[in-house]
Amino acid sequence: MRITNKMINSRVLANLSSAAERYIKLQTESSSGKRINKPSDDPLGITKDLNFRSRLSDVSQFQTNLSHAQSWLAFSDLALNSIDEFITEAKDLATQLGNDTYDENARIAGATQARELFNSIIDSANSQYRNKYIFSGSKTNLPPILTNSIGVVYQGDNQALNIETDLKSYLQVNAIGSDFLTKPVITLGDGFDLNPGIQPNMWLSELNAGKGVQMGNGHFIINTINGRYDIDISTAKNIRQVLDQINAAAIPNFTASISENGNSLQFKDTTANQITNTTPLALLHKGQGISQSPGTFVIRTSDSVLSVTIDVSGAMTMGDVINTINNSLAAGGIANVTASIDPIENRIVLSDSNAAPLNLVIEESSSNSTTAAELGIKGEMLGSKIGEKLEPNHILVTEAVDGQTLAQDLGILKGTEFEAIIGDDMNPRLTYFTKISSLNNNSGIELGKIRITNGFDYADVDLAPLNANPDATIMDLIDLINRSGVNVSAYINDDRTGIIVKSKYNDRSLMITEADSGRTASALGIFGSPDLLGNMLILEKALSRNKTEEISATQVVFNKALDQVLTVRSQIGSRVVRAESTGDKLLNLQTQVTKQLSEVEDADIIKVVTDLATAETIYQTSLASAARIMQQSLLDFLQ
Secondary structure: OOOOOHEEEEEEHHHHHHHHHHHHHHHHHHHHHHHOHHHOOOHHHHHHHHHHHHHHHHHHHHHHHHHHHHHHHHHHHHHHHHHHHHHHHHHHHHHHHOOOOOOOHHHHHHHHHHHHHHHHHHHHHEEEOOOOOOOOOOOOOOOOEEOOOOEEEEEOOOOOOEEEOOOEEEOOOOOOOOOHHHHOOOOEEEEEOOOOOOOOOOOHHHOOOEEEEEEEOOOEEEEOOEEEEEOOOOOOOOOHHHHHHHHHHOOOEEEEOOOOOOEEEEEEEOOOOOOOOOOEHHHHHHHHOOOOOOOEEEEEEOOOOEEEEOOOOEEEEEEHHHHHHHHHHHHHOOOOOOEEEOOOOEEEEEEOOOOOOOOEEEEOOOOOOOOEEEEEEEEEEEEEEOOOOOOOOOOEEOOOOOOOOOOHOOOOOOEEEEEEEOOOOOOOOOOOOHHHHHHHHHHOOOOOOOEEOOOOOOEEOHHHHHHHHHOHHHHHHHHHHHHHOOOOOOOOOOOOOEEEEEOOOOEEEEEEEOOOOOHHHHOOOOOOOOOOHHHHHHHHHHHHHHHHHHHHHHHHOOOOOOHHHHHHHHHHHHHHHHHHHHHHHHHHHHHHHHHHHHHHHHHHHOHHHHHHHHHHHHHHHHHHHHHHOOOOHHHHHHO
């Protein structure tokens, strides 16, 4: 094959170009420090490079977002801390001025202080970060709280503001102002007891907070000085029928009625509290009775020539005991010794009418018997035996059957040494048909005007006309409140003891106060405000009115409001911790990706410098070699 000069020149130029290209590439890597300076340098590597750079860009944006979120959270916590301090000051003010050691002037001055604290809370609630209101939800262009001379309204929303701090990972940065400023922390009227009294026509099913009365067999026992009476009320449905059936038992000098307290039954026995033959043993020793197991004791002569065992295990009354003693002594040959009752001192007396007293001994029949001692007659009988006082109850009510709760449910499972038993509160439940006159244990409530403020709306509700109507009910009262036109709902509470009043909205403060000089709202258990800001205004007004009862009523809400603020701050704190954790994660990720990017695109400088020197030598050698090999042409000379 013939090699021409053209072929030689072409090959020399190609080799020279290749050496120059390698030299220039290495020189570029050396000056830039980068292995990849254009896509063609490493097509696969450039793909990784672009991915790493995109991830670093995302990380940088997330770090910016996170810094913004942390600042927002810090501003929020600072504002909440201030609100917490202002609430604590208000609570302390209420505690201090709510006692009787301060006069009206001090409380009026306190009202001014309460207003300043209220304004300070509003200022903190309306805090901004970068000209955005931090507690307004998504409505960051609006201050969350608006106030006027009437009340308070929250004008933000409940929308969470979420900032992306990692791929598909979001962090809520805002706290919703209504959650701790206008959201109720209590319910007005909840837990309050209007104490409806017992009425003759009240159903037994309404007693005991609506649990009613467990009838069992419908019987219970009334023990009086005059005897033991089995009372049957199995057919009774209401209080009147219970009383009628008790009184129909014709217990001497005994009457059953509704107590003066108005919330219980009362039993009264005007019989003198003196033991008789019909007195039940159950009354003795203040209702403890006597031991009748085994229920035996011994009466004997001192020499035990004559000995009689007395068995009173089946005795029910004092007469049974006396008869058993006398009959047993006569049958056992102990003559002219008799037992009787001393009604003045309520004791047993044994008399020996023998010319020569028998000097009897009364003792227990066994070591585990206490009957003689409990009857008060244990010991030696020198002519006669004056027993110890038996201290009977005047009235004692017991269940007819063990395990039954009829008497207990009626509040009468008790005894007394006096002439009357006042039963326990039977706690009748409140119904919509309960008469207002029956409230406060049948003493009623003097009603007047109340003011209901809900946000910027208010109404004075006059309840006084109900006083003139003896048949006015809870339904009538609730209806007046619900028709006040200020978007509130009143109804009977879950415990069926009182009424509650709620706002239909959580974005405004509810307040119920007195609209006259009376205490209607307080008596109904609905005075005050269920939320923080309303409670602040209640405190101010109560101080200006010099009403210690109203001042003290604010304490519960302040305590719960502090708890609510603490809850929100805890949520903020957990987000701060999460943000810090995310920040550390992003920093580590940034370091890792930067390292990976460096591994892909950065040049090995030591190797590049070495290769560059070699390439330069090769290039210079190529130039010299080319100059010797390539023939000069006419053009070379013309140049």
